[in-house]
Structure formats: structure tokens, C-alpha cells
Amino acid sequence: MSQQERYPFDVESIRAEFPILKRHVGGDATTPGEGPGDETPLVYLDNAATTHTPEPVVETIADYYRGYNANVHRGIHQLSQEASVAYEEAHDRVAEFVGAEGREEIVFTKNTTEAENLVAYAWGLRELGPEDNVVLTEMEHHSSLVTWQQIGKRTGAEVRFIAVEEDGTLDMDHAAECIDDATAMVSAVHVSNALATINPVRELADLAHDHDAYVFVDGAQSVPTRPVDVDDLGADFLAFSAHKMCGPTGIGALYGREEILDAMGPFNYGGDMIRRVSYEETTFEDLPWKFEAGTPSIAQGIAFAAAIDFVEDIGMENVRAHEDLLAAYAYDRLSEFDDVTIYGPPGDRRGGLVSFNVDGVHAHDLSSILNDFGVAIRAGDHCTQPLHDKLGVSSTARASFYVYNTLEEIDTLVEAIDEARELFA
Structure with missing residues (x-):
């Protein structure tokens, strides 16, 4: 079987929708897009940080600005009406994508981080006290860890x-000890951005609900890469970002069960989140608008829906199958080196990324060398410093994959790593 036949869909037709993948890299990196760029084809393997944006999504943004650019919920004129309808229907599209009951359960935020902060401040700051506890995992992203730590x-x-085992999985016995009758919130990452671990969030949710606690699921790495349904997860809250699933930056979504959101007060105050204001009192708008103060990211929200259309046209089961294929192949290829340490679990317990280190080569140096081969990866602590402290390393290299990546690109990654090994030998 050829490599092309192993893919669950036509990868080349998908790649054709991303003009940036035709780039060559090299030259003056301080002038975006204007280096000589005639030496090395781009191999983009930094998708856990952000994915690229396909032509249909770019055109959706352009169509808004060219055709009906206006503020939403502000005007009776036609452009405002058209923009308002498109923006509201984008909430409906996101709700459908994750199995929410309707737009009332979908709040648009800037990103996953803002969604975490919204719940932490609008719910946690008002509901938590010294008699309560919040349970996280040791592999949480800083957007969760720092937020709840400060609250x-x-x-x-x-x-x-909750402790992380040596193989990168959660210690579920320890989870059962941590979650008790004083637990008010369990906030857990669905797929780790550092270890690739796919966490058993449904099992965590069942534990939490047995103690009348809420569950916040960080879906930044899971919603873009696999079918996700909030009921199946048992999630009370779920957050994710558009830019990790072929959408624009500056827009994300918070799912919250309607009865919980309805009982929460707003996080920000201002225009568009109010129904009636006097000098003495304010009545807030209905869901979800009471959490979306001021002029929102209109073009980005509309394009968010277009990005969902794009990935759903591929099929989320196909997206997951493609990620599994690439991750397994990368894991196997990197395992061929006896001086490469791979972090996180093997096999079907991991998502579409591989974090690793090469003995004697700092991750930042490795990333710099790989860049000379046109390979873009991430190097650092991936916003999980406490986890890296637990692993006993200051940083790791991370290759992460999406729908337009190929097995041949992983071969290029491995060849470049081999060159780096020889250089530092």
C-alpha cells in the first residue's frame, strides 16, 4: 500500500486549500514573507500552537468586509441586520458542532484562555470559599493552572x-482521592498539549458529579482533532479556539450548560450585554449576549462557522484517523533513535503530537537546526512549566500535526533530527 492510500482522505486536495504550504522558507526571518525563500519547502509541524487557514475561511472574512461590514445588534439598517444574522447563526453552528442545546449555551470569547477566565471569575470568584477545593491535573496548561491558582x-x-503517572497518563486512583464532597470544580485538559495524553474526562466527570461538582473541559487540543459531544463528555463547561481548527485568531468558544450560565453574573460590562440601564440599576441581556460585552469579533465569529464547515466536510472521524496515523508514524520513527526520549503514552492513548528530546541537544537548538531544513516545530515548556519540572527537563521539542500534514513530512522531520544528532555528536 502506498503512503497516499493509507490516508483516510485526499490530503493533496486539502493541501491545495492552503497557499501558505507552497512557501519556501529561508533568508531574512525579520521581514515576514520576504526572505529569499528559494531554498527549502515549508514543513509546518506546529499545529498545536496554531493551524493554517484555508481559502474558504479567508474568503468568508473577506466577504464580510467587502459586502456587509457593520456592527451587530446595533442598527436597523440592512448591513447591520445581515451581520447580526450571520454572527448569531455562527453561534448556532458552533453549538451544533459540540452537541450543545442551542446558541444560549455558546459564548464567543477571544480564545480558550479567556473562556477559562470567564468561568473562573464570573463563577469561581463568587461561589468559592475556604471550605471548597478545585481539582486540576498536573498536566494542565497555564491558562487553566494559573487561572484557578489565582482564584x-x-x-x-x-x-x-491529580498526579501524572510515569507513562504520562493520569493516576485515576489519586483522582478519586482528590475529588471529594468539598470539591466545587474539576478542570481538566482533554488532550494534553505537552504529552499528547487523551484523558478520561468522562470518568473524571462522573467522579465530580458524584460529589455535586462541576466539570470544565479544556478542549483546545481535542475539539479540533476528533468528534466531541458535551453530553458524551459529561462536561458542564467546554472551551476551545478557532485558530487551532483552520479558523481565524481572536475567537474561541465557551460552552456552558444553560442553567449554570443563566445563574452566573457577567464577566465584562458595557454595551450589547444589557437590556435596560438606569442611573441606579442595570438589567442584563439574555444568554449568550450577557457575556459578550462591547463590539465582538464579528468577522472572526462568522469565519469560525466556516472553519467548522471545512473540517466537517472532511469528517471529524477522518480528522481523528489522520491524526492517529501521523502520530503513530512519528512515534515509531522517533523510537528508532536510542538517544531520543519521547514523552507521553504510546499507542492509541495519545493525540496528534509528539514531544521529545535528543540527548545532548537543547530543544531550542534543535528547533533552530530543523528550521534550516524548513521544518517548523515548537520548542519550550508549552505553557506547562510545572509538568516539565516534574519530568525533570526545562523544555521539550514538539511536532504536532493536522489535516494537511503527510507521512513524507514526518520523514523530513526525522532526517533533519538525524542531521542535528550528527552535528552535536
Whole structure:
């Protein structure tokens, strides 16, 4: 079987929708897009940080600005009406994508981080006290860890961490010890951006709900790469970002169960989130608008829906199958080196990325060398410094994959790593 026949869909036709993948890299990196660029084809393997944006999504943004650019919920004129309808229907599209009941359960935010902060401040700051605890995992992204840590300092609530085993999986026995009758919130990453671990969030949700606690799922790395349904996860809250799934930057979504969101007060105040204002009192708008103060990211929100259309046309089961194929292949190829350490679990317990280190080569140096071969990866702590402290390393290299990546690109990655090994030998 040829490599092309192993893919669950026509990767070349998908790649054709991303003009940036035709780039060659090299030259003056301080002038974006204007280096000589005639030496090395781009191999983009930094998708866990952000994915590229296909032509249909770019055209959706352009269509808005060219055809009906206006503020939403502000005007009776036609352009405002058209923009308002498109923006509201984008909420409907996101709700459908994750199995929410309707637009009332979808709040548009700047990103996953803002969604975490919205819940932490609008719910946690008002509901938590010294008698409560919040349970996280040791593999949490800083957007979760730092946010709840700071809320804990303000409210007196204890913040607990479920231990990560040596193989990169969660210690579920320890989870059962951490989650008790004083637990008010369990916030857990669905797929780790550092270890690629796919966490058993449904099992965590069941534990939490047995103790009347809420569950916040960080879906930044899972929603773009696999079918996700909030009911199947048992999620009370779910957050994710458009830019990790072929959408624009500056837009993300918070799913929250309607009865919980309805009981929460707003996070930001201002225009568009109010129904009636006097000098003495304010009545807030209905869901989800009471959480979307001011002029929102209109073009980005509309394009968010277009990005969902793009990935759903591929099929989320196909997206997951493609990620699994690439991740398994990368894991196997990197395992051929006896001086390469791979972090996280093997096999079907990992998502579409591989974090690793080469003995004697700092991850930053490795990334710089790979860049000379046109290979773009991430190097650093991936916003998981405490986890890296636990692993005993300051940083790791991370290759992460998406729908337009190929097995041949992983071969290029491995060849470049081999060159780096020889250079530092």
C-alpha cells in the first residue's frame, strides 16, 4: 500500500486549500514573507500552537468586509441586520458542532484562555470559599493552572492536582482521592498539549458529579482533532479556539450548560450585554449576549462557522484517523533513535503530537537546526512549566500535526533530527 492510500482522505486536495504550504522558507526571518525563500519547502509541524487557514475561511472574512461590514445588534439598517444574522447563526453552528442545546449555551470569547477566565471569575470568584477545593491535573496548561491558582488565592479555596503517572497518563486512583464532597470544580485538559495524553474526562466527570461538582473541559487540543459531544463528555463547561481548527485568531468558544450560565453574573460590562440601564440599576441581556460585552469579533465569529464547515466536510472521524496515523508514524520513527526520549503514552492513548528530546541537544537548538531544513516545530515548556519540572527537563521539542500534514513530512522531520544528532555528536 502506498503512503497516499493509507490516508483516510485526499490530503493533496486539502493541501491545495492552503497557499501558505507552497512557501519556501529561508533568508531574512525579520521581514515576514520576504526572505529569499528559494531554498527549502515549508514543513509546518506546529499545529498545536496554531493551524493554517484555508481559502474558504479567508474568503468568508473577506466577504464580510467587502459586502456587509457593520456592527451587530446595533442598527436597523440592512448591513447591520445581515451581520447580526450571520454572527448569531455562527453561534448556532458552533453549538451544533459540540452537541450543545442551542446558541444560549455558546459564548464567543477571544480564545480558550479567556473562556477559562470567564468561568473562573464570573463563577469561581463568587461561589468559592475556604471550605471548597478545585481539582486540576498536573498536566494542565497555564491558562487553566494559573487561572484557578489565582482564584484560589483570592477565595481561599484549595487547589489540588491529580498526579501524572510515569507513562504520562493520569493516576485515576489519586483522582478519586482528590475529588471529594468539598470539591466545587474539576478542570481538566482533554488532550494534553505537552504529552499528547487523551484523558478520561468522562470518568473524571462522573467522579465530580458524584460529589455535586462541576466539570470544565479544556478542549483546545481535542475539539479540533476528533468528534466531541458535551453530553458524551459529561462536561458542564467546554472551551476551545478557532485558530487551532483552520479558523481565524481572536475567537474561541465557551460552552456552558444553560442553567449554570443563566445563574452566573457577567464577566465584562458595557454595551450589547444589557437590556435596560438606569442611573441606579442595570438589567442584563439574555444568554449568550450577557457575556459578550462591547463590539465582538464579528468577522472572526462568522469565519469560525466556516472553519467548522471545512473540517466537517472532511469528517471529524477522518480528522481523528489522520491524526492517529501521523502520530503513530512519528512515534515509531522517533523510537528508532536510542538517544531520543519521547514523552507521553504510546499507542492509541495519545493525540496528534509528539514531544521529545535528543540527548545532548537543547530543544531550542534543535528547533533552530530543523528550521534550516524548513521544518517548523515548537520548542519550550508549552505553557506547562510545572509538568516539565516534574519530568525533570526545562523544555521539550514538539511536532504536532493536522489535516494537511503527510507521512513524507514526518520523514523530513526525522532526517533533519538525524542531521542535528550528527552535528552535536
